Amino acid sequence: DIQMTQSPSSLSAFVGDRVTITCRTSQSISNYLNWYQHKPGKAPKLLIYAASSLQSGVPSRFSGSGSGTDFTLTISSLQADDSATYYCHQSYSTATFGGGTKLEIK
Amino acid sequence: QVQLQESGPGLVKPSGTLSLTCAVSGGSISISSWWSWVRQPPGKGLEWIGEIYHSGSTNYQPSLKSRLTISVDKSKNQFSLKLDSVTAADTALYYCARKIYDYPYYFDYWGRGTLVTVSS
Numbered sequence: 257d258i259q260m261t262q263s264p265s266s267l268s269a270f271v272g273d274r275v276t277i278t279c280r281t282s283q284s285i286s287n288y289l290n291w292y293q294h295k296p297g298k299a300p301k302l303l304i305y306a307a308s309s310l311q312s313g314v315p316s317r318f319s320g321s322g323s324g325t326d327f328t329l330t331i332s333s334l335q336a337d338d339s340a341t342y343y344c345h346q347s348y349s350t351a352t353f354g355g356g357t358k359l360e361i362k
Numbered sequence: 363q364v365q366l367q368e369s370g371p372g373l374v375k376p377s378g379t380l381s382l383t384c385a386v387s388g389g390s391i392s393i394s395s396w397w398s399w400v401r402q403p404p405g406k407g408l409e410w411i412g413e414i415y416h417s418g419s420t421n422y423q424p425s426l427k428s429r430l431t432i433s434v435d436k437s438k439n440q441f442s443l444k445l446d447s448v449t450a451a452d453t454a455l456y457y458c459a460r461k462i463y464d465y466p467y468y469f470d471y472w473g474r475g476t477l478v479t480v481s482s
């Protein structure tokens with residue numbers, strides 16, 4: 257299986273801050289990398305697919321970049337509603353997920 | 363808007379069978395998509411379990427393959443999971459999700475999840 261290393265595991269930031277979450281894979285996956293937002297008791301929500309494509313309806317403050325083994329999810333200006341856990345997911349082979357990043361608003 | 367809803371017993375005895383159903387609304391299960399199951403044990407990360415296409419073709423997580431059956435009922439627009447010989451390690455929040463059929467294979471719709479506890 258392709259291993260996913262997501263960092264940090266948690267972070268706290270202020271409204272308006274720029275936030276970056278990284279995901280590293282154990283082998284090259286081209287751009288088969290997707291990002292999800294998950295709030296407790298709700299269905300996970302697709303944010304970014306194919307490393308950098310914004311899912312329809314997702315605010316433009318979310319962006320993704322990277323290819324190969326290193327990927328980044330960026331929130332350009334953090335909003336209170338962005339408090340959630342974020343997961344990366346590789347779809348290059350048998351699906352695996354990163355360990356999650358719990359984002360809290362200060 | 364496609365919606366997925368998991369249902370099934372919240373408590374299963376060790377060595378028993380875990381059975382869950384995912385009802386799909388707002389769209390047909392017979393479209394070109396993989397219908398999937400993902401789980402999250404308490405305090406741990408997400409684990410893909412397996413998937414089914416409306417034709418009945420399946421893909422399973424290798425570590426679960428010997429105990430797992432995923433089936434589809436097109437007449438009821440739903441799909442199901444059965445996991446045999448469960449242990450405490452199968453305790454988890456179970457999600458159903460839709461994965462698009464082609465590149466780049468992302469999950470675009472998810473259910474809210476249902477907690478299944480394996481305990482006597």
